[in-house]
Structures are given as structure tokens and as C-alpha cells.
Amino acid sequence: MAEVKLHGRWYSPFPYRVIWALKLKGISYEYIEEDLSNKSPLLLQYNPVHKKIPVLVHSGKPICESMIIIEYIEEKWPQTPLLPSDPYERAKARFWVKFVEEKAPAFWSLYRSTGEEQKKALKDSSETLKIVEEQGLGEKKFFGGDSIGIVDIAFGAIAHWFGVFEEIVEVKVLEAHAFPRLHAWKVNFEEVPVIKENLPDRDKMLDHFKKRRIESLSASQ
Amino acid sequence: MGEVKVIGASLSSFCCRIEWALKLKGVEYEYIKEDLRNKSPILLQYNPVHKKIPVLVHNGKPVAESLVILEYIDETWQENPLLPKDPLEKSTARFWARFVDEKCIVSAWDACRAEEHEKERAVESAQESLGMIDKLIEGKKFFGGETIGFLDLVVGSLPNWLKFLEELGGIKLVDAEKFPSFHEWSKKFVEIPIIKEKIPMPDDLINYFTTSGLAKTIRGSALANNK
Numbered sequence: 001m002a003e004v005k006l007h008g009r010w011y012s013p014f015p016y017r018v019i020w021a022l023k024l025k026g027i028s029y030e031y032i033e034e035d036l037s038n039k040s041p042l043l044l045q046y047n048p049v050h051k052k053i054p055v056l057v058h059s060g061k062p063i064c065e066s067m068i069i070i071e072y073i074e075e076k077w078p079q080t081p082l083l084p085s086d087p088y089e090r091a092k093a094r095f096w097v098k099f100v101e102e103k104a105p106a107f108w109s110l111y112r113s114t115g116e117e118q119k120k121a122l123k124d125s126s127e128t129l130k131i132v133e134e135q136g137l138g139e140k141k142f143f144g145g146d147s148i149g150i151v152d153i154a155f156g157a158i159a160h161w162f163g164v165f166e167e168i169v170e171v172k173v174l175e176a177h178a179f180p181r182l183h184a185w186k187v188n189f190e191e192v193p194v195i196k197e198n199l200p201d202r203d204k205m206l207d208h209f210k211k212r213r214i215e216s217l218s219a220s221q
Numbered sequence: 222m223g224e225v226k227v228i229g230a231s232l233s234s235f236c237c238r239i240e241w242a243l244k245l246k247g248v249e250y251e252y253i254k255e256d257l258r259n260k261s262p263i264l265l266q267y268n269p270v271h272k273k274i275p276v277l278v279h280n281g282k283p284v285a286e287s288l289v290i291l292e293y294i295d296e297t298w299q300e301n302p303l304l305p306k307d308p309l310e311k312s313t314a315r316f317w318a319r320f321v322d323e324k325c326i327v328s329a330w331d332a333c334r335a336e337e338h339e340k341e342r343a344v345e346s347a348q349e350s351l352g353m354i355d356k357l358i359e360g361k362k363f364f365g366g367e368t369i370g371f372l373d374l375v376v377g378s379l380p381n382w383l384k385f386l387e388e389l390g391g392i393k394l395v396d397a398e399k400f401p402s403f404h405e406w407s408k409k410f411v412e413i414p415i416i417k418e419k420i421p422m423p424d425d426l427i428n429y430f431t432t433s434g435l436a437k438t439i440r441g442s443a444l445a446n447n448k
Contacts, residue, residue, distance in 0.1 A: 049320065049353065063312045065319065075308040091284045091293040098286055099270065131270060 004029040005057040007043055009036055010200050011208050013157035014066040015054035020153050021070045023194045025077045067097055067154060074150070082150045096136045096143060096151045103128040104158050110173070111165035111213060118169070125162070125173055133182040141188060148192055156189045164205050168213060225250035226278040228264055230257055232421045232429055234326075234378040235287040236275040241374050242291055244415045246298040258433070288318055291371060303371040317357060317364075318375045324350040329383055333390030334439055344392050348399070351383075355400035363406065373410060378421050380407035385426035389436060 006022070006029050008015025022029050034043050034053050046055045046062035055062050056069045058076070063069045074082050083090050106128060109121035132155065137143055143151035159174065163186070166172050176183040189195060225243065227250050229236030243250050255264055255274050267276045267283035277284045277293065284293045295303045304311050328347040335343035354376065358364060364372035380403070383394050397404040410416055430436040 049316075058309075061309055063309065063316075065316055068312050068315045068319070071315065072308050072312045075311070087293055087296040088279070088282050088284070090296065091289050094289045094292065095270075095284070095286055098289060135270060 003059065005032055006030070007032045007034050007046065007055040007057070008053045009034055011205060012053060013161045016160075016198065016200075017066045017153050017157045018054050018056060018069050018073070019198050020156075020194055021073050021082060023198060024082070024148075025073065025080045027073070027077055066157075067101065067150075070150060070153065082144070082148075082153065084144075084149070093143070093150050096132075097154045099136070100128075100132065100151070100155045100158055107158055107162045107165070110162075110171065111169055111209065112216065114217065118171075122171060122173060126178075129174060129179050129182055133179050137181055137185055139181070142185065148189065148195075152185075152189055156186075156195065159186050160190065160199065164202065164209060167206060168210055223280040224278075226253055227251070228253045228255050228267065228276040228278065229274045230255050231419070232426055233274060234382055234421060237378055237419055237421065238287050238374045239275045239277060239290050239294070240419055241377065241415055242294045242303060243298075244418075245301050245303070245369075246294065247300060248294075248298055288315075288322070288375070291374065295371070301368075303365075303374065305365075305370070314364075314370070314372050317354075317372055320350070321354065321372075321375050321379065325354060325379065326382070329386050329394060332392055332394065333386040335390070340390075340392060344394065347394055351395060351400060351403065354379075355403040358406045359402040361402075361406075362409065369410070369413065369416075376406075377410070377416070380404075380411070381421055381423050382426065384423035385421075385430075388423070388427055389430060389439065 004022070004027060006015060006018055008018070008031060010033060019031075034040060036053070039051060043053065043055065044051055046057060047053075047064045050064065052064070054066055054069060055064050056072065057063075058072075063072050070082065083093055103124070106121050106124035110118060110125055113121055136151065136155075142148045143155065148156070162174060166174070174183060174186065190199070225248055227236070227239055227243070229239065229252065231237075231254070240250075240252070253263070255261060257274070260272055264274065264276065265272055267278060268274075268285045271285060273285070275285075275287055275290060277290045279293075279297070284290050291303060304314055325347070328343070328350050332340065332343040332347040363369045364376060380395070386392070387394050395403065411420060430439075
């Protein structure tokens with residue numbers, strides 16, 4: 001199969017979703033690190049609308065938006081399916097992907113804000129976790145059932161980065177006593193070999209996001 | 222192929238997408254009108270997460286979120302396919318559908334609701350997004366090609382909603398000169414019988430918002446301020 005390239009940024013959760021999908025399906029690809037403070041002409045050419053990563057380039061044709069990329073990958077490389085085959089189950093999976101995508105800003109907000117705004121982010125993210133745990137995950141080990149699927153990938157990225165943010169702002173939300181099933185899910189998810197072996201270095205992440213938080217909070221004063 | 226119900230509201234741009242899709246595929250369905258000011262137990266049962274319409278109920282199983290429902294309809298009833306077959310083209314259609322919902326519709330509402338001093342910038346931002354849709358349809362009959370498809374249904378009632386938002390917010394967002402291709406497409410689209418049968422009309426939207434008192438609750442509303 002023709003060449004596959006992925007444009008990403010090491011500290012962004014979104015390219016990791018794509019990396020996990022590619023690795024789970026055993027697809028070879030070339031990874032291109034983008035400097036988001038100095039976007040390459042190639043990135044601007046491939047994603048003129050949003051100018052963001054990730055961008056998957058397959059045989060020279062770009063696909064943008066992480067979850068749209070994953071649906072593309074799913075169709076081109078059907079091995080190790082990430083979506084169920086039944087249309088109703090697929091619709092449920094897509095519903096939850098959309099849900100977590102829509103609610104993600106509250107998780108980033110916990111890290112980006114302070115005071116009242118942070119309190120609101122704490123409340124919003126807790127509410128989202130409750131809904132995801134009770135109505136999305138239920139009694140299953142993974143959102144995909146016995147093995148990880150598209151919802152695990154979508155939410156897994158958010159949850160992992162959220163864990164880093166919780167550590168930085170010293171606020172714990174996704175705790176075992178509050179969200180037992182979701183907490184267990186996160187532990188299991190991060191133990192899946194493809195996931196475990198494809199996460200950015202935690203110390204590097206903590207360092208990077210701590211610095212960024214200080215910079216952005218002082219800039220907004 | 223089983224019992225199909227659509228829980229919806231006639232003025233919703235998200236609901237009409239679903240009805241158009243079912244009609245295009247010749248699928249019979251029962252339409253259940255929902256009063257959004259007094260949500261029914263059925264809606265709360267079928268969409269407990271968002272409590273919103275539209276909801277498609279197929280053989281008792283509910284599907285929510287209009288774009289998710291469209292894909293479900295396309296996968297369940299194969300006649301008159303909505304999405305392109307080619308995976309790359311499909312990705313492009315999905316990309317623009319998200320853009321319409323997340324950028325065009327949102328920025329148009331923002332422009333409508335903007336305070337006086339922010340209005341110009343908000344209108345510019347909305348027009349920037351709409352300009353991309355105009356460029357996308359340039360030289361094409363429909364977003365789906367020779368016949369309407371997924372993206373046509375998604376963009377669908379946007380022209381009428383924009384006319385409504387223009388009146389509500391006392392702003393100008395689109396015209397034939399600024400967005401000629403979008404204008405041409407919308408003229409053709411609303412003439413298609415299935416579409417014409419059920420599309421939110423600007424006057425009905427204005428009526429609903431003024432008689433329900435909702436217009437007054439919208440900051441920056443020209444209708445509320447009798448401009």
C-alpha cells in the first residue's frame with residue numbers, strides 16, 4: 001500500500017489517537033513533527049482551513065481531524081476493526097465519540113484556568129465523567145467491549161492528558177472512589193501494549209505543560 | 222425494514238436533515254412532534270444524555286445526533302447513497318459537515334447575538350466561514366455532485382436560517398453578490414420536491430421566536446428591540 005505520513009506534535013493528544021489506530025492495525029507510517037509556533041508550508045497546504053495537526057497524508061492526499069482520520073483508516077485498513085460491524089452499534093460508538101469531543105474543552109479548562117473558572121471546569125468535567133461512566137461505559141471493560149475501539153481511542157487521549165493536568169493543578173477528578181469503573185478502564189486502557197508503548201514521556205509532558213501554564217496565566221494578568 | 226420513528230420539531234434544521242434522508246431512500250416513518258418547551262418522557266427516555274431532537278427510533282432502538290443518524294440511515298438503507306463511496310471523498314464530506322455545524326452555524330448565531338461594538342467583527346467571522354462553503358460549491362450543481370448527498374442535507378436549511386438570523390440580529394450575512402455559488406445552490410436545493418415539502422422557512426422562524434418570547438431573550442436581537 002502506498003505511503004502514509006502523519007503530521008503531529010509530540011505533546012498534543014490528537015495525533016496519538018491516530019498513532020494508536022495505525023499501530024493497532026499494523027500500518028507503517030512516517031511521522032513528521034510540526035512546530036506549531038512556526039507552521040510548515042506543507043501543513044498550511046494540507047490543512048488550509050484549520051491549520052492544525054494531526055493531518056494524515058495517504059498517497060499525497062491529506063485527511064484532517066483526528067476522528068475523521070480514524071474513520072478513514074478504518075475503511076482503508078479493515079484489519080483489527082475499531083468500529084463494530086452492526087450499524088446500530090456503530091451509531092452508538094459515533095455518538096460517544098462526538099460526546100467526548102464536545103465535552104473535551106472542560107478538561108483542558110481545568111488546566112488552563114484558575115479560581116471560579118477552574119471550579120466550573122471541575123464541575124463540568126465531573127459531570128461528563130459521570131455520564132461517560134454510567135451511560136457510555138456501563139459494565140464493559142472497554143467501550144469497545146473486550147478489546148479497545150474507537151471510543152476508547154477518542155476518550156483515552158483526553159483521559160490520559162487529563163491525568164497529567166490533574167497532577168499539574170493538583171486537583172484529582174478521575175479518582176477510583178468517585179468513578180470506579182472509569183478509573184479501572186483508564187488503568188486497563190493504558191496497559192494495552194500499543195497504548196503503553198505510544199505515549200509521550202510523562203516527565204517531559206509535566207515539564208512542558210507546567211511551563212505553558214505559567215506562561216499563559218502570567219500573560220493573562 | 223422495521224418500524225421507524227422520527228422525534229423532531231418542524232423548525233429544527235437538524236431534524237429536517239433526517240426526514241430528507243429517509244424520504245430520499247423511500248423509507249416510511251412515523252413523525253412524532255416534540256414540544257421543546259415541554260419535553261416528553263419519550264424524548265427523555267430515548268435521548269437521556271442530551272434530551273434533544275432529532276432522535277431516530279428504529280425497531281425501538283434510538284439513535285441521536287443528526288450526523289450520526291445520517292450515517293446510520295445510509296448504512297441501514299442502501300438505496301440512493303448519501304455519502305460518497307470513496308473513503309477520501311467520504312472524509313472530505315464529514316470534514317465539511319463538522320465545519321458547517323461547528324463553524325458556520327455557531328458563528329452566524331454569534332453574529333446575531335453580538336453586542337453593537339462586537340457585531341462587525343462577528344459578522345466578518347461568520348462570513349469567513351460561509352465564504353469557504355461558497356468556494357466549496359463553486360462550479361458544482363450540488364455538494365454531492367449531480368444529485369444531492371450528505372453534505373447538501375447538512376448545509377440544507379442554512380440559507381433560510383441565515384435569513385432568519387439576519388432579521389433577528391439586524392445584520393447582513395449573505396447575498397447573491399458576495400456568495401454567488403452558495404446562492405445558486407440554495408435556489409436549486411429548495412426547489413427539490415422532497416426538500417420543499419419540509420424546510421424551515423424564515424418567516425416561520427421569526428414568528429416562532431417572536432410569539433414565544435424567545436426573541437427577547439437573545440442578546441443583540443433586533444426583533445426584540447423593535448429595530
